[in-house]
Amino acid sequence: DAGVIQSPRHEVTEMGQEVTLRCKLISGHNSLFWYRQTMMRGLELLIYFNNNVPIDDSGMPEDRFSAKMPNASFSTLKIQPSEPRDSAVYFCASSLWGGEAFFGQGTRLTVV
């Protein structure tokens, strides 16, 4: 398996624009996590899905952020409208329920 695949690897966008980050889970995994990494706040859990259903979204910063799982192997994280303070590296991770979490390579987002 190629592991968790995220796209794009880098994204530069202007403030106010919509940004969509994508994640492909490892085949057979049923849990999906979105994390954000910044120097100031470290690794923060944004949202967690199990079997395509959001279980905990308490880490989502505000209504500008939304995440979906249109099917069992794919997820998107959308920011609309984007702001400079959203600049960070966004990771998704997948696992079997309660098992080891495997992280993708991350998407480095820069909002100017």
Place this chain on the structure above:
Amino acid sequence: GENVEQHPSTLSVQEGDSAVIKCTYSDSASNYFPWYKQELGKGPQLIIDIRSNVGEKKDQRIAVTLNKTAKHFSLHITETQPEDSAVYFCAASLHNAGNMLTFGGGTRLMVKP
């Protein structure tokens, strides 16, 4: 919710020496404690984990110890090598909750040849 503190934030050792990173957690219900290694430009990668029914676990040069009473756990790397240089994160979670991980702030380990 859970809060995980990690120390030190940076650690520099000479090749061949040992390195120790310490973490404390706040939620006594947490029962799963993984350690991740993150290299530049990559995602975190699990290197070792420990569950609350075990006090110590070892895998070659890496060991983790857990003190549930004191709510702290530590990573020990022996015979360090330059390729061990990376950022290390501890984390804690409640296994029954699907392993939603709360991470420590990270330790940048530098191994000098």
